[in-house]
Amino acid sequence: MTQSLPGFPPSVIRRLVIKIGSALLVDPAGEVRLDWLRTLVADVAARRAEGQQVIIVSSGAIALGARRLKLPKGGRGSLEDAQAAAATGQIALSQCWAALLHERGITAAQMLVTLDDLENRRRYLNASATLERLMQLGVVPVVNENDSVATAEIRFGDNDRLAARIGQAARADAVVLLSDVDGLYTANPHVDAGAMLIETIERIDARIAAMADGGSASGMGSGGMTSKIEAARIATGAGAHLAIISGKINAPLSHWEQGGRGSIFLAAPAQRARKGWLAGRLAVRGRITVDAGAEKALERGNSLLPAGVARVEGVFARGDVVDILAEDGRVIARGLIEYDSEEAARIAGKRSDDIAALLGHLPRSVLVHRDHMAMV
Structure with missing residues (x-):
């Protein structure tokens, strides 16, 4: 089984969550990287044609809105700026996803959630039911945190953990995090030339957690390797595999499936639904x-x-x-x-x-x- 996991092929993974960070989707000038995004959408379309169901967790609203509103510090100078940027940028982000997926004959749906939506048991079940129905209808949900209303006390803070929780709510088989690095290394590969890639992680112990670096290399996003390992804890505890691969190349999913590098955290035996929800809670x-x-x-x-x-x-x-x-x-x-x-x-x-x-x-x-x- 583990030998067939790299690439998360449709023949093995029935339902997949794909997370895209701000630095991959938005360039330093605050514009969508359309050429790159089209290659990712082509990957998604190819997988759907083979029978794989796909959910997208997309960052980028704050970065897009900040440019349109001419806000300093990428819209993250204050909570009020971030909320205003998110409200403005989310329209552009959803339009972009809808248009590119439509070019491939795919219908997109937008879901905006807050931490409370997935921490409250009743609202979590509502979100789960919505995702399930969208999957049945052949729609690709595009999910983001509702940063226009979330505050510092009631927010995920990064879309890595949001992707893992969405994977849990959707009963996904796997989650893939597109990153600025191609996996988990023994040290930060940006500063340590001797860092080694770990391709398979069977258990997240203290040694694995110590390898995390909390910084966001781009300065645009909000998560680093620490948030990705926390996401892996949530996903694997819910019975889903989680991979970290590079998104800095065109068609990143195809590249990975054809032998590209990455790290896979293997799923643990899934807990009963309520206990899995409880274990994945962040508050x-x-x-x-x-x-x-x-x-x-x-x-x-x-x-x-x-x-x-x-x-x-x-x-x-x-x-x-x-x-x-x-x-x-x-x-x-x-x-x-x-x-x-x-x-x-x-x-x-x-x-x-x-x-x-x-x-x-x-x-x-x-x-x-x-x-x-x-x-x-």
Whole structure:
């Protein structure tokens, strides 16, 4: 199976999400790179002709709008500038995609989403249903973050993670991130000539995470390799492969399928839909650090008991999402907390027999129930 994955061919990958960053789509003058984009659209059309369903996650609205509004710093000088640029540029961006896809006989649909749309369970299911219906109708959805209304507190901040979440919502088989580098290297290839490309990543561990570089080489986008690895965590946890390949050449998908370089993060066994959604959430309210015994218990599929908790951080209410950390700081799980932060801190490390007397009421038996927890 892994030998047939490079290129994510239609014979293996039924549904594919393709993410295009601002630096690839928009030139430094703020104009769409139409010649390059036509080659990508040709790639998409060829794959669809072979039966592959395609979803596009496209950056570029802020960069396009900033030029039209003559805003400094590419429209990113302030939140207000970015929102105005996005509102202006999104029209041009959607028109461009619709026109180029129409040239190939393909109907495009626009979807603008915010972080809340995919963090709220009901709205996430609505987005998932819309994507599914568009796929059934043979349409290519073009998705972007709705930067005209998103704020610093409620936004993805980069389209790498958005692409992974859209892949999860659409039940895609794979996600490909077109980048200014052709994969994950052992060091930043722009500054280290000895950096080596890693072609296959079976598990995202501390060694892989340490290779990430958070910078955006173009200064136009908002993500670097750190955001791509976070996207890989979300995608692979949802049962989808994720690839990072170069988008700096014409027809990048064809080039990759014909032997071009890239890095593939292999999918993990998919979790149940609700747990996959929970594991992929980006907004968490608190952090619960557990001892080694509790970590082993969670790995065996048990619920989190107060006795195994070493530390509670953050302000949260019952039902909020919290990260569960090992003693060394690794995030090992994510779940819905059964107590508010004040009570959770009071009962941390306490045995069940002692909790009723401490709180003055009959407590819930667990801090995070296994049915409302996903390992990450």
